[in-house]
Amino acid sequence: MAVGKVSPWIKGIVDTLVGASLIRQSSIPTENRLVVILVDTAFETACRAYLKYNAKIHLDQNHSHRDNMVKAVRAKLPLVDAAVWDSIDYYYQEIRCDFYHQSAGKTLTDSDLLDYQETVEFVMDHAFGIRVAELVKAEVTVVTPPDSPTPQALPTVASLTDVDDDRDKVLVAVAQVLPSSVEQVNSHLRQQGASLRLKTQDFTSIVARNSGTKKFYFFNKELRRWEPSALGRFRISQIAKGQTDE
Amino acid sequence: MSDKYTLTEVRAEIHPGVTVIASVSTLDGLASLLEDLKAHGMGPDDRKKKHTDKDGAGTQAKDASDAACDSPSARIEVNAGIEKGSLEKCNVLAFKDGVPQLLRPGAFTSVTEGALVLIHAIEMGLRSQGMDYEAFKGLYEAQSLKSGTPLSMLMTNLRNRGYLDKNAYRDGRKIRLTAKGDKRAVEIMKEMIAGG
Numbered sequence: 001m002a003v004g005k006v007s008p009w010i011k012g013i014v015d016t017l018v019g020a021s022l023i024r025q026s027s028i029p030t031e032n033r034l035v036v037i038l039v040d041t042a043f044e045t046a047c048r049a050y051l052k053y054n055a056k057i058h059l060d061q062n063h064s065h066r067d068n069m070v071k072a073v074r075a076k077l078p079l080v081d082a083a084v085w086d087s088i089d090y091y092y093q094e095i096r097c098d099f100y101h102q103s104a105g106k107t108l109t110d111s112d113l114l115d116y117q118e119t120v121e122f123v124m125d126h127a128f129g130i131r132v133a134e135l136v137k138a139e140v141t142v143v144t145p146p147d148s149p150t151p152q153a154l155p156t157v158a159s160l161t162d163v164d165d166d167r168d169k170v171l172v173a174v175a176q177v178l179p180s181s182v183e184q185v186n187s188h189l190r191q192q193g194a195s196l197r198l199k200t201q202d203f204t205s206i207v208a209r210n211s212g213t214k215k216f217y218f219f220n221k222e223l224r225r226w227e228p229s230a231l232g233r234f235r236i237s238q239i240a241k242g243q244t245d246e
Numbered sequence: 247m248s249d250k251y252t253l254t255e256v257r258a259e260i261h262p263g264v265t266v267i268a269s270v271s272t273l274d275g276l277a278s279l280l281e282d283l284k285a286h287g288m289g290p291d292d293r294k295k296k297h298t299d300k301d302g303a304g305t306q307a308k309d310a311s312d313a314a315c316d317s318p319s320a321r322i323e324v325n326a327g328i329e330k331g332s333l334e335k336c337n338v339l340a341f342k343d344g345v346p347q348l349l350r351p352g353a354f355t356s357v358t359e360g361a362l363v364l365i366h367a368i369e370m371g372l373r374s375q376g377m378d379y380e381a382f383k384g385l386y387e388a389q390s391l392k393s394g395t396p397l398s399m400l401m402t403n404l405r406n407r408g409y410l411d412k413n414a415y416r417d418g419r420k421i422r423l424t425a426k427g428d429k430r431a432v433e434i435m436k437e438m439i440a441g442g
């Protein structure tokens with residue numbers, strides 16, 4: 001789902017998380033401290049938006065208190081485990097409030113921060129039926145200059161000629177070129193010294209037959225190009241480690 | 247010893263299905279371990295010698311057998327000491343296009359156990375140690391494991407139980423099983439096979 005097509009209240013939440021991602025990529029020494037504050041803001045805004053627009057609850061004075069608001073959301077999302085709410089509460093009480101009101105010098109490790117952000121996004125996914133992380137990733141790609149390093153760059157496959165399997169070659173080429181047509185793939189294969197060439201119908205057959213969340217490719221409708229899916233990225237990480245199909 | 251690498255662990259398969267896992271930090275320690283195993287007729291080379299055909303006959307059959315042993319599923323089965331082909335037969339795990347797939351994701355007692363078996367399948371089946379969290383997440387999400395907890399918290403559970411290498415996760419969000427994690431994954435697979 002493209003960010004431009006989601007509800008305006010979700011767009012605002014996604015933008016807050018995009019801001020958090022951009023700060024995390026920056027060289028600000030205590031960037032993680034700022035990211036925690038932004039992620040918590042996104043969570044609280046998401047709770048309010050969910051109750052108002054999805055659960056259609058009239059928000060009154062009681063909901064201005066965070067505890068009451070989170071309790072109301074929690075009651076509406078029974079599929080989210082209690083441990084998830086406890087974790088978010090812990091980060092709010094013990095870390096976010098400390099960072100926001102008291103300790104300007106403290107920060108958080110990268111892995112803890114990513115775990116926290118994923119927990120918050122998990123609740124948002126359940127509440128709105130979306131995949132927040134994908135929306136954030138897509139938006140970060142749009143707002144980041146092309147030559148900027150991406151935070152989750154794909155593992156590098158040194159040379160396409162070292163990849164034995166043709167299906168793997170196509171997957172790696174698609175990940176490297178993000179093509180909109182087979183000509184771009186063939187041009188890249190030629191440039192890399194690989195002998196494989198694809199006809200339009202071969203390429204369409206490979207990417208279309210293998211597209212979807214459980215397959216290796218997906219078509220980015222907004223940017224009109226083929227990209228590797230999350231599973232495709234897993235496969236590329238294995239290829240990069242010298243794995244081949246058995 | 248070069249300062250460009252650090253020895254942490256050695257795994258020596260002394261018999262099909264029997265792997266010795268030892269904590270080793272120096273090359274001297276590794277040499278001692280191999281000597282001791284050899285002295286007891288359990289060195290990795292001894293195994294090969296026992297299987298070598300004296301006059302060369304049967305080499306072709308051996309090659310065919312090695313090839314069958316070298317599939318990701320077979321590697322997991324041999325290491326776990328379970329009957330060949332049983333992972334697929336009992337609908338526990340299979341590999342397609344170099345990607346592991348849990349065949350009955352709903353049959354695991356908990357999602358954490360499903361994730362543990364999946365990591366073991368990558369490490370043992372695909373011989374891939376220390377994968378990136380994001381790469382694993384893509385694979386995990388393709389398994390249809392229904393969970394009320396995000397993957398990051400499942401990984402925390404696994405770390406707290408000593409099944410995942412805490413340092414590897416903390417340093418670069420790398421996912422790597424400990425010996426205890428490997429052992430537990432094998433137990434889970436055996437339980438599933440025994441349960442049908």
